[in-house]
Amino acid sequence: MIATGIVVEYNPFHNGHLFHLQEAKRQTDADTIIAVMSGNFLQRGEPAIVDKWTRTRMALAGGADLVIELPYAFATAHAPQFAKGAIQLLDALYCSYFCFGSEEGSIAPFTNSLTLISTQQQLYESAIKEAMREGISYPNALRKGYEAISHDTSIDLADLSEPNNILGFHYMQAANDIHSSMIPLTIERIGTHYHDPALPADSVASATSIRKSIFTNESAEDVQPFMPPTSYRLLKNWEDLNGFQSWDALYPLLRYSILREEPERLTEIADIREGIEFSFFRAAKEQTTFQGFMQAVKSKRYTWTSIQRMLVHILTGYRKATREQITDPSYIRLLGMTESGRCYLRSIKKQLPLPLVSRVASLSDPSLLMDIKSTDIYMSGIQSPAPTLGQDYRTPPIFV
Incomplete structure (x- = not known):
């Protein structure tokens, strides 16, 4: 089979x-x-x-x-x-x-990109580390590393600025x-x-636009044409x-989870680093909504997604010590x-x-x-x- x-x-x-x-x-x-x-x-x-x-x-x-x-x-x-x-x-x-x-729609560019990185591993990793030292977020640092080794090549490479390609x-x-x-x-x-926020005219919409419609309209009725009947x-x-x-519904639990801990204890949570725990603690004290909290803590160093991942780990109590036990x-x-x-x-x-x-x-x-x-x-x-x-x-x- x-x-x-x-x-x-x-x-x-x-x-x-x-x-x-x-x-x-x-x-x-x-x-x-x-x-x-x-x-x-x-x-x-x-x-x-x-x-x-x-x-x-x-x-x-x-x-x-x-x-x-x-x-x-x-x-x-x-x-x-x-x-x-x-x-x-x-x-x-x-x-x-x-x-x-x-x-991309073709495997060859991905294979070419893998081959290029394997032959330029040292330059690739060096460019990533330099970008991280400059305060660039991890996904953008990866992109910098990729650009450093790909700008002089004429072979067909995957565009790693696109989310599904990544x-x-x-x-x-x-x-x-x-x-x-x-x-x-x-x-x-x-x-x-992938990130389009608006529902399109045809029957294929992004999951992002479907979710946005559901939460904006407080109903799923408008998304029916974009989903199979079942x-x-x-x-x-x-x-x-x-x-x-949604995060809005979970924010009271998240806020409690942050305020229950001292900032120093938050550093035990997976992905928490470089002092962001103090920003989380201040925002949890001051902000009554999840959107307000995110606006208070966002920065150039961290993407919205990476901050949300930290918050998920705070909410679930997923600690660095636990993550070290789970390698595969x-x-x-x-x-x-x-x-x-x-x-x-x-x-x-x-x-x-x-x-x-x-x-x-x-x-x-x-x-x-x-x-x-x-x-x-x-x-x-x-x-x-x-x-x-x-x-x-x-x-x-x-x-x-």
């Missing part, structure tokens, strides 16, 4: 995601599509608008056959670590291909680092740009029962499957290099405990009258 892997967040699952999933299956002639999906907190340092089980149902309805959770330690990390965790899981599941969306490059790099036999494939992104129904069901999750994925957490996915799992189960977890009580692991903890904190901020905690223990894998 041919398995093709994809790395997703589905926040929420929309028509562009459906196109990518269908093309991945068609172009690789796959029998099984395996989606490694972030849990309840995402790579941009924000909560998913609906929980991971609702998004799992969206994925299975859209054509995925297996949905595996990307552990919190990787799902909320910088792009290289995010990609490392996802690619290692897809490789452990014996995928023949991994497929990602990109602005992740695609790191997927390729992660696969290369572990000498994976998976074949990379990229599908050109269609429709609006995804939209699941989105509406969640809205009716719980309301959508140590289990395969099954969130959902189709009959095809179940058949594929049966065919490889005895060869899996990592334990397959369908019941979280069956494994004690610091990474899995972090997933369980982050789910409870996510659900604690839900605005429904009685959010249910302990769902990781209560919810079996979804079978369609």
Whole structure:
């Protein structure tokens, strides 16, 4: 059986995601599509608008056959670590291909970029360090390093100023680092740009614009044309029962988490560095809204995303000491499957290099405990009258 892997967040699952999933299956002639999906907190340092089980149902309805959770330690990390965790899981599941969306639309530029960096590693790393010393944010420092080695070359290189290209490059790099036999494939992104905030005239909108419409209008009704029918129904069901999750809803919990600690204690939290803990402490005392807090702490040194990632770690209590224990994925957490996915799992189960977890009580692991903890904190901020905690223990894998 041919398995093709994809790395997703589905926040929420929309028509562009459906196109990518269908093309991945068609172009690789796959029998099984395996989606490694972030849990309840995402790579941009924000909560998913609906929980991971609702998004799992969206994925299975859209054509995925297996949905595996990307552990919190990787799902909320910088792009290289995010990609490392996802690619290692897809490789452990014996995928023949991994497929990602990109602005580039061709694998050759990514391969060329990897080759260039490997031959100019010293200059590349030196340029990054110099940019960091100048107070430039990490993503822009990476871009500076890339520009330092690419300005004199005539070969076709990936444009690493584009968000999907950046992740695609790191997927390729992660696969290369572990000498994976998976074949990379990229599908050109269609429709609006990744960060476009406005809904377009056609049926393919960015997840950013869909979320902005939902929060601006306080309703999901306007986004229906941009989502497959099942995804939209699941989105509406969640809205009716719980309301959508957001940083605004979680800010009281975040504010309490910051004020409970002395600034010095905040330095124990993952990613906190260079005195930003004092800015967080002051802003938490003074600001009553999340937007006000972010405006008070933003700076040229840190991107909005990197600040949000720090805040997610404060909220969940994810400490540097815990992160040091989690260097690689140590289990395969099954969130959902189709009959095809179940058949594929049966065919490889005895060869899996990592334990397959369908019941979280069956494994004690610091990474899995972090997933369980982050789910409870996510659900604690839900605005429904009685959010249910302990769902990781209560919810079996979804079978369609």
